[in-house]
Amino acid sequence: MEKKVLLSAKEVEVQFQVRSRVLTAIRRVSLDLLEDETIAIVGESGSGKSVFTKTFTGMLDTNGKVTHGEILFEGEDLLKIKNDQGWEKIRGKKIATVFQDPMTSLNPVKTIGSQISEVIIKHQGKSKEEAKKMAVELMERVGIANAAERYDEYPFMYSGGMRQRIVIAIALACRPKILICDEPTTALDVTIQAQIVQLIKDLSQEYGFTTVYITHDLGVVANVADKVAVMYAGQIVEYGTVEEIFYDPRHPYTWGLLSSLPQLGIKGEDLYAIPGTPPSLFDVIQGDAFAPRNPYAMKIDFEEEPPMFQISETHFAKTWLLDPRAPKVEPPKAIRNLHERILQMIRPEGGYYGGE
Amino acid sequence: MKQYILGRVIRSVLSVMAVVSIVILMVYLMIPQSKVFKNDSILIKLAGKPDEIAVYKNTKLEDLGYLDFVQQQDLCRLSEDYDRCMEAGSAASQELKAEYEKKGYVFEEFTNGLLYATRSYLPHELVLNFFANFIQIDSPNQVIDDDNPDLERKIYIEKDYNGVPAIQCSGCNYQYLVYFDSSFPFIHQNWITLNFGISYPTYSGLDTWDVISSGQGELDTREVVYETGQTGTTAMNLHACQYKPSATIDHLDQNKFNSNYANCANNYKSPSMINMSYIIGGLGLLLAYLISIPAGIYMARKKDQWPDKLGTVYINFMIAVPSLAFIFFARQIGYALGLPDKFPQYGFTDLRSYVMPVIVLALLSTASLMIWTRRYMVDQSNSDYVKFAKAKGLSQKEIFNRHILRNAIIPIVQGIPSSIILCISGSVITESVFSIPGMGKMLPDAIKANNISMVITLTFIFTALSVFALLIGDLLITKIDPRIKLSSKGGSR
Numbered sequence: 001m002e003k004k005v006l007l008s009a010k011e012v013e014v015q016f017q018v019r020s021r022v023l024t025a026i027r028r029v030s031l032d033l034l035e036d037e038t039i040a041i042v043g044e045s046g047s048g049k050s051v052f053t054k055t056f057t058g059m060l061d062t063n064g065k066v067t068h069g070e071i072l073f074e075g076e077d078l079l080k081i082k083n084d085q086g087w088e089k090i091r092g093k094k095i096a097t098v099f100q101d102p103m104t105s106l107n108p109v110k111t112i113g114s115q116i117s118e119v120i121i122k123h124q125g126k127s128k129e130e131a132k133k134m135a136v137e138l139m140e141r142v143g144i145a146n147a148a149e150r151y152d153e154y155p156f157m158y159s160g161g162m163r164q165r166i167v168i169a170i171a172l173a174c175r176p177k178i179l180i181c182d183e184p185t186t187a188l189d190v191t192i193q194a195q196i197v198q199l200i201k202d203l204s205q206e207y208g209f210t211t212v213y214i215t216h217d218l219g220v221v222a223n224v225a226d227k228v229a230v231m232y233a234g235q236i237v238e239y240g241t242v243e244e245i246f247y248d249p250r251h252p253y254t255w256g257l258l259s260s261l262p263q264l265g266i267k268g269e270d271l272y273a274i275p276g277t278p279p280s281l282f283d284v285i286q287g288d289a290f291a292p293r294n295p296y297a298m299k300i301d302f303e304e305e306p307p308m309f310q311i312s313e314t315h316f317a318k319t320w321l322l323d324p325r326a327p328k329v330e331p332p333k334a335i336r337n338l339h340e341r342i343l344q345m346i347r348p349e350g351g352y353y354g355g356e
Numbered sequence: 357m358k359q360y361i362l363g364r365v366i367r368s369v370l371s372v373m374a375v376v377s378i379v380i381l382m383v384y385l386m387i388p389q390s391k392v393f394k395n396d397s398i399l400i401k402l403a404g405k406p407d408e409i410a411v412y413k414n415t416k417l418e419d420l421g422y423l424d425f426v427q428q429q430d431l432c433r434l435s436e437d438y439d440r441c442m443e444a445g446s447a448a449s450q451e452l453k454a455e456y457e458k459k460g461y462v463f464e465e466f467t468n469g470l471l472y473a474t475r476s477y478l479p480h481e482l483v484l485n486f487f488a489n490f491i492q493i494d495s496p497n498q499v500i501d502d503d504n505p506d507l508e509r510k511i512y513i514e515k516d517y518n519g520v521p522a523i524q525c526s527g528c529n530y531q532y533l534v535y536f537d538s539s540f541p542f543i544h545q546n547w548i549t550l551n552f553g554i555s556y557p558t559y560s561g562l563d564t565w566d567v568i569s570s571g572q573g574e575l576d577t578r579e580v581v582y583e584t585g586q587t588g589t590t591a592m593n594l595h596a597c598q599y600k601p602s603a604t605i606d607h608l609d610q611n612k613f614n615s616n617y618a619n620c621a622n623n624y625k626s627p628s629m630i631n632m633s634y635i636i637g638g639l640g641l642l643l644a645y646l647i648s649i650p651a652g653i654y655m656a657r658k659k660d661q662w663p664d665k666l667g668t669v670y671i672n673f674m675i676a677v678p679s680l681a682f683i684f685f686a687r688q689i690g691y692a693l694g695l696p697d698k699f700p701q702y703g704f705t706d707l708r709s710y711v712m713p714v715i716v717l718a719l720l721s722t723a724s725l726m727i728w729t730r731r732y733m734v735d736q737s738n739s740d741y742v743k744f745a746k747a748k749g750l751s752q753k754e755i756f757n758r759h760i761l762r763n764a765i766i767p768i769v770q771g772i773p774s775s776i777i778l779c780i781s782g783s784v785i786t787e788s789v790f791s792i793p794g795m796g797k798m799l800p801d802a803i804k805a806n807n808i809s810m811v812i813t814l815t816f817i818f819t820a821l822s823v824f825a826l827l828i829g830d831l832l833i834t835k836i837d838p839r840i841k842l843s844s845k846g847g848s849r
Contacts (some may be wrong), residue, residue: 059747092749099747106739107760109837118758128382154838170748230466 003034003248004179005054006210007095013068014051014060014234023281025051027234028259033178033210036290038201040213040221040242042257043231046278049214053180055079057095074177081116095125096171098200100183106155107332109326111208112139113151114327123174138169142199146239161192165199172203180212185220185329197224218261222246222342227314233278233289240315247330250309250317251296260337288320296321296329360842361831368823372816377483379815383808384482389422391806395557407466407649414474419554420693420808421485423477428470444469462552486812492549496527503602504616517583517594523547531617532595544595552781552816553809558801564813571624572632572793573703578623582612592620616790626704626793630780633787635777636710640717648722650766654729656764657733657756674723683789686716699792713790717783721775732764739763773828777821 026048033039039277041049053185054060056071058081071078073094081087091097100104106115117131117140126134133153137146142165155163164184171179181200185193202226204211215221221228228245230253232240237253249255260273264268275291279285289295293299300320309322321329364635377566393399393413402409414425431452432441437490453463461473472842477485496509509527516522522535530546552564559567576593582588597620600609601794609618655667674682690712691697702709737755737760778797787796799818802810834840 057747059743088749088751090749091747097741097744097747098743102739105744107741107745107759107763108839109766110759118750122754123749156839167744170744174749 001035005032006035006199007033008070008072009052009055009228012052012055012066012071012079013140013191014048015065015067016061017063017090017319018282019345021282025064025234025281026055027238027348029231029234030069031229031236031239033212034227035210036204037226038204038207038213038224039209039227039229040215040225041231042215042218042221044216044257044278047231048234049231050182050278052101052129052183053097053214056178057091059091059097072281092119092171092339093174094176095178096174096176096182097126097165097180097182098164098171101187102160102167103187104163104324105167108155111152112155112158112166116166116173119170119173135173137170138173139166139269142166142169142172142200143195150232152232164188164192164196168196168199168203172207172209176209177209178212180214182214184213185215185217192221200224205352219263229278230257233285234281235289235318236289240312240317244291244312244315246313246342248311249335250311250322251290251319252296252321254317255331255335256293257334258338266334269334272332288318290319298326301306357842361827364827364830367819368622369394372820372823373487376486376812376816379812380483380486381479383811384422384477385479387806387808388718389417392417392420392557392808392819394806407468409758410464410466410472410677411605414472416556417474421477421482421553422554424461424475426456426474427472431456431471431473439578440471448726450727485554490647491550492551494525494533494549495561496525498529499527499599499616501599501601501616507616514607517581522595526615529598531597531615533795535595537595546596552813555807555810558805558807558810564809566621567810568629568798568813568817570621571626571628573624576623576625583614584612586611588612590826591622591624592621594620596621615645629793629795629798632704632792633781633783633796636713636787636792636794637717637783638776639710639714641721641775641779642715643718644721644725645772647718648725649729652726653724653733653756654735655730655762656733656760657752659737664730667730671723674719679720680789682720683716683786687712687789690715697790699790713786713792716790717786720783720786726750729764732767733760736760736763739777762836766833769836770829772834773832774825776830778818779827781818 009031011030012026013028016023016025029048029052031039031052040255041051041052051060051064055066055071055077058078060066066079069079073090078090078164081090106112112137113132116135117128120126120131120134121128121297124131136147136151137257139151144150144162144165150157152192154222155166158166168184183195184200188196191292197220200211203209211224213220213225225242228238228240229236229250230245232253237250238254240248245254246258253274254315256272260274262271274293279289279292285305286305287303288297288301291297294301298320299308306318306323308316308318311322320326320335378840383438398412402412411427413422417423418425428442428449431449432438434452435441435448437448439498441452443449453471453473454474457463459475461469461475461685463473465471493559496511499507501507507527511523511525511528511533514524515534516524516535518537520536523533524531524532533547534543534545536542550565553562555562555567577589580588580590580592580594582594597613597617599618600616602616605616605618612618625630651667655664658664662830677685687697693710695712696702697712699713700708703706733756737756740757742760747757750758781799783794784800786792787794795814799814801807802814830842834842
């Protein structure tokens, strides 16, 4: 079944001005978001996951700028939008974002209800009464009991998990096409994480939106994602369906990432850690950014940047190991035959046990 | 909540009492008594009459509450034979002397050999005496007048000379206990009065509270119809009449009044010192908030852009320039524009008198208000909820007005009652420069003149107002910040 491309980022480059130095946070990244699919962007801190998705809604910090590329959405190049008025038609209405910390995402001195209905009034032009009715329905849909009574309560009267439900309700209030979840469960405890992930999954099927997960948590990825993009040093280094990434990873960085998963570790053995640190993005990177940490690095890795090699119709990886001239390298033993152990992370009915 | 407020009020009253007690002890014990008479011209007239000086000084000190003063005639009234006792060195007086010396009195002799004695109050007596006489509640048994044995003793409701019902009293100090009239706050009372003592040496003999709260300047005369039906032009406030002993009632009084309540306070054209400071301070404050809060918000919205930088230059300028220099500078500008440089030039009825003092007072407080407003706004703009509000698709204006301002205004609102109420204390420098007859100079002047009653009065007023302003500020933020609940026990909500 061929799905329609909803949003297409092409060759996006983002630079930040940091005390008169230029930091290139995103280095020519291309990515297509398809309709009704869930894509997870994984990678270590500082790899550019959040920054990349912020370009979809023009939410970069004031010292950041998209210096190259285009983002096509509904026939329009989002990067051509220059002012906030233009973005207001996209943000919240077409592309919504859920942030990491529900404890601080809501305004502490405004009622829960007013914070939900304000988006409905703004984007759908409803009256106050209609907005309230819709907001109460949304609150019920995200699992708030006695929604009508709790409409006039303040965020401090809600628990963390309930606040994240409200944040999701606000994000979905205008039926966006894309929901960006920027580490939506990091600040929550494990059982609540599972509930929130499940809620987003259910709602995405019901409302039919594309979900972009930004996460460190490969457990979440295995459970909810259709596609996975692995980011390293401002680039997508491997991209494929969740099965391809977990069962047939090709990039040495993906191998390292999977090997260091505690859930996939083998009892009694030391947990694997990728040696070294990511490169400084202030400098121009010569060759493959992962080369200095890569035990399989070849001479060419230090000299020339690898192209994106296509492995299957949906699977791409950016490593010289896929070049026909490269020696055949087997992935590390720890991540071979991940099938069973990954299945343990996922409940048969599709539920999720949570990370750790 | 109610319990919390009650607790706070009790604690506030106790802290005010503590402060006043400390000040009482300081002024009575640490200022040498000799300083009290430093500038008294009466003493110069009495030079060479040591007996009269002794009587004058000790009577004054007794009035001021320093000591208890007794003369031989006071002692001899206790004796069986007054006339024999009153002879110098009489046996009876010697007996009483011995008795009083045991109580701590120190005896001295007049030049004619008669005795007088003084006993300085102990520290705790000074404080207790003040608070014992502090609150005075008028009652029908207040008046003691041997010449008027038929005086009725009752509280009753009857129409006053304007035909408006009022609570009146016969036998009280005041005729009208509660009455209504057309001047703010429309309902007035004389029932409970606070007794702060007598002002001396400045405003000598007047009640300190009257000094600061009664009108100033020329008498305000009007046509009135007296109780007897006689008409006349007078400045008397017929609602503020006190009992006049029968012995002093004269023919004129009898023409105007049916009763002995003929000792009336006057109406004045200019407002009292408190009101003067209040009018100018209040207007200045209003202007300061009207300027600073929008300016601070605008600076925060345009952070690091030229409006913000311009505002910062202004704030730096206002903080760096000494306020005295600024006031004189502004006054000169006002003078050049044809505005008076002294308040009394046109008086309080002319709007021009107010322009420059109000502007100066407002501008002086804009710098700090602006810097805090901007700072609270900027702090809040970096919050996560602002990021989320942006992601919701709200415009920057909506985010500022609906989200950030609600949070940033909380600490500012808390300070508003204090600022309003403390206008009453006046502004020392501004009022001096413009010669405004307000409260500003009262405390420094009172300290300079050793006017101990006035120092205690002002201390009480300022402390009480500050403490209660804080309480009102705290109550106010519970209205705008739902997270704050007042509770006498921590932890519950």
